[in-house]
Amino acid sequence: MREWADYSIAEGEGGTRSLVLTGPLVVSSVGRIDTALRGTGERFSAIDISQAGEVDTVGAWLVWRLSRESGADIVGASDKAQRLIAAVHRNELEEEPEPEELPIPARLPERVGSFVIAYGQGVLSLLGFLGALILALGSVIRHPARFRWTALVRQVELVGVGALPIIGLMSFLVGIVIAQQGAVQLEQFGAEIYTINLTGRLSFRELGVLMTAIMVAGRSGSAFAAQLGTMKLTEEIDAMRTIGVSPMEALVVPRVLACTFMMILLGFYAAILSIIGGAVISMFSLEIPFFTFLSRIQEVVPAHDLWVGLIKGPVFGLIVAIAGCYQGMQVEGNSEAVGIRTTIAVVQAIFMVIVLDAFFAVFFTEVGWG
Structure with a gap:
C-alpha cells in the first residue's frame, strides 16, 4: 500500500x-x-x-x-x-523580466528595425539554402549513382499526375469564364469573333501557367513544407545526417527537379484545357463550332505565346519547390511551427510567382514578344 x-x-x-x-x-x-x-x-x-x-x-x-x-x-x-x-x-528558473515598453513615438521605428533585421537574417538563410542546393545538384551530377530516381518518380507522380484532375477542371472552368466574359464585352463592339484571340492568348501566355503555379503552390508547396517540417521535428533529418546521407540530395533535390519539370507539362496541359473550355462555351453562346474554334486558335495565336508559357513554367515550379523545401527545413520547436511554416511557404510562393509574372510580362514586351 x-x-x-x-x-x-x-x-x-x-x-x-x-x-x-x-x-x-x-x-x-x-x-x-x-x-x-x-x-x-x-x-x-x-x-x-x-x-x-x-x-x-x-x-x-x-x-x-x-x-x-x-x-x-x-x-x-x-x-x-x-x-x-x-x-x-x-537551478531555479527565474521568469524573464518583461522588457520595458517603449514610448509610443519609439515603437514604430523599433518594430521597423526588428523587421529589417529579421528580413536580412532570412535573406542570408535563404542564400545559404540555395548554396546548399547548388552543391547538392553538383554532387549528384558528378556522382549520378547517388541520385535517387525512385524518389524523383514518386514526386513526379505526386506533383504532376496527382494534380491533373484538379488543374484540368480549374483550367476548363477558367477558359469558360474568359470566353463568356470576353464575349459579353466584345459584343458591344460587334467583335465577338475576337473572343478566340482573347481566350487563346490569355491561356497560353498568362492564365494557364499562372493559375497552375498557384494551384501547385497550394497543393505541392505546402506538402513539401509539411513533410520536411515533420521530418525535422521527429529528428529523421538529423538521423540521415548521422548515417552519412545528405538530406539535400535525398529529400530536396528530387522535389525541386520534379516540381520544375512537371510545371512545363502542367502549364501546357492547363492552357489546352482552358482553350477547350472556351470552345465549349463559345459553341453555345456564340454559335461558333467547336472544331472551328480550335482551328482558328492555330491561326490567331502566335508561336511565341506558347514559348512564353513554356519558359515561365519551370521558373514558377522552381520558385514553388524552393519556397516549400526551404520553409520545411526551417521548422523547429513544436508541431505548431509546421503549420506556420507551411502557411509561409504557400504565401511566399504565390507572391513570388505573381511578381515574376509581372516581370516576365514587361520583359517579353520589351523583346518583341508582347
Whole structure:
C-alpha cells in the first residue's frame, strides 16, 4: 500500500508556527501536500523535515518552494536532502523580466528595425539554402549513382499526375469564364469573333501557367513544407545526417527537379484545357463550332505565346519547390511551427510567382514578344 506524505503545524513560543512534514517526500506521495499548501499564503517560522523519509528531487523542490513562499527556514534536513535542495535552488528558473515598453513615438521605428533585421537574417538563410542546393545538384551530377530516381518518380507522380484532375477542371472552368466574359464585352463592339484571340492568348501566355503555379503552390508547396517540417521535428533529418546521407540530395533535390519539370507539362496541359473550355462555351453562346474554334486558335495565336508559357513554367515550379523545401527545413520547436511554416511557404510562393509574372510580362514586351 502506498505511503503518503503528510504535514502538521506545530505551535511554538511567541506564537511562532512551524510546518512539520512527515512520510516520504517523493514524486508519488507529495501530491496531497502540494495541493493543500499551494498558494495559501500561510507564514511559517520553519519547515521541519526531520521526520520525513526518503527525499527525491520533486520533494526537495516542494520543500524549497514552500520555504520561499512562506519565508521559513528549512530545518532537520539530511545530507542528501540538503544537497537536493541546494541543487534545486541553483537551478531555479527565474521568469524573464518583461522588457520595458517603449514610448509610443519609439515603437514604430523599433518594430521597423526588428523587421529589417529579421528580413536580412532570412535573406542570408535563404542564400545559404540555395548554396546548399547548388552543391547538392553538383554532387549528384558528378556522382549520378547517388541520385535517387525512385524518389524523383514518386514526386513526379505526386506533383504532376496527382494534380491533373484538379488543374484540368480549374483550367476548363477558367477558359469558360474568359470566353463568356470576353464575349459579353466584345459584343458591344460587334467583335465577338475576337473572343478566340482573347481566350487563346490569355491561356497560353498568362492564365494557364499562372493559375497552375498557384494551384501547385497550394497543393505541392505546402506538402513539401509539411513533410520536411515533420521530418525535422521527429529528428529523421538529423538521423540521415548521422548515417552519412545528405538530406539535400535525398529529400530536396528530387522535389525541386520534379516540381520544375512537371510545371512545363502542367502549364501546357492547363492552357489546352482552358482553350477547350472556351470552345465549349463559345459553341453555345456564340454559335461558333467547336472544331472551328480550335482551328482558328492555330491561326490567331502566335508561336511565341506558347514559348512564353513554356519558359515561365519551370521558373514558377522552381520558385514553388524552393519556397516549400526551404520553409520545411526551417521548422523547429513544436508541431505548431509546421503549420506556420507551411502557411509561409504557400504565401511566399504565390507572391513570388505573381511578381515574376509581372516581370516576365514587361520583359517579353520589351523583346518583341508582347
